[in-house]
Amino acid sequence: QSALTQPPSASGSPGQSVTLSCTGTSSDVGDNNYVSWYQQLSGKAPKLMIYEVTKRPAGVPDRFSGSKSGNTASLTVSGLLTEDEADYYCSSYAGNNNVLFGGGTKLTVL
Amino acid sequence: EVQLVESGGGLVQPGGSLRLSCAVSGLSISDYWMAWVRQAPGKGLEWVANIKPDGTEKFYVDSVEGRFTISKDTAKNSMYLQLDSLRGEDTAVYFCVSGKTAHFFWGQGTLVTVSS
Numbered sequence: 705q706s707a708l709t710q711p712p713s714a715s716g717s718p719g720q721s722v723t724l725s726c727t728g729t730s731s732d733v734g735d736n737n738y739v740s741w742y743q744q745l746s747g748k749a750p751k752l753m754i755y756e757v758t759k760r761p762a763g764v765p766d767r768f769s770g771s772k773s774g775n776t777a778s779l780t781v782s783g784l785l786t787e788d789e790a791d792y793y794c795s796s797y798a799g800n801n802n803v804l805f806g807g808g809t810k811l812t813v814l
Numbered sequence: 815e816v817q818l819v820e821s822g823g824g825l826v827q828p829g830g831s832l833r834l835s836c837a838v839s840g841l842s843i844s845d846y847w848m849a850w851v852r853q854a855p856g857k858g859l860e861w862v863a864n865i866k867p868d869g870t871e872k873f874y875v876d877s878v879e880g881r882f883t884i885s886k887d888t889a890k891n892s893m894y895l896q897l898d899s900l901r902g903e904d905t906a907v908y909f910c911v912s913g914k915t916a917h918f919f920w921g922q923g924t925l926v927t928v929s930s
Binding site: 707738740742749750751752755756761793795797800801802803804805806807808 | 849851858859860861864871873875909914915916917918920921922923
């Protein structure tokens with residue numbers, strides 16, 4: 705199975721909104737609602753930001769929201785802060801107890 | 815507070831073996847799916863293996879099937895990953911994580927370097 709497809713980079717100015725995409729197939733993203741998003745700050749372990757497409761773990765600001773349409777999932781970050789600058793990875797359950805990750809998007813806050 | 819602490823990484827020659835450990839506190843591994851995720855230097859994340867809460871079923875990414883073995887010791891609340899027949903492409907930081915379809919908790923990672 706191939707990794708999910710994410711654009712390598714994205715950017716936005718403080719206060720703006722940015723949407724990151726994650727494209728899979730009908731066998732993974734399009735097949736279930738087990739899409740997650742992770743934020744990885746430089747040199748740190750990833751942190752879960754969104755799970756089951758739209759849910760936020762406790763402590764994650766509501767500026768982060770998730771959605772899905774067909775085989776593509778999206779993460780929207782509203783009211784960008786400089787501290788949001790990080791790598792963002794999506795993942796999806798792909799059946800047969802396998803999980804696929806995307807290649808990651810580097811978000812730059814200009 | 816949930817903590818996952820990996821250990822056991824290091825430098826190993828191609829064809830060699832390592833055993834990674836993950837000590838868990840604040841969460842009973844007998845109640846949760848647990849997994850290993852790795853990240854090659856400068857690259858993205860890759861799911862490696864997971865294990866059912868009761869330890870009866872284990873699953874692996876194709877590239878490590880037959881070479882890596884995931885296990886757990888509920889008495890020690892710890893998880894392990896035995897890495898055999900290591901290859902250069904196995905060089906990565908290995909993270910211990912909780913959960914099956916979403917990984918709520920992560921360790922800090924342990925670096926495995928496969929090189930002669």
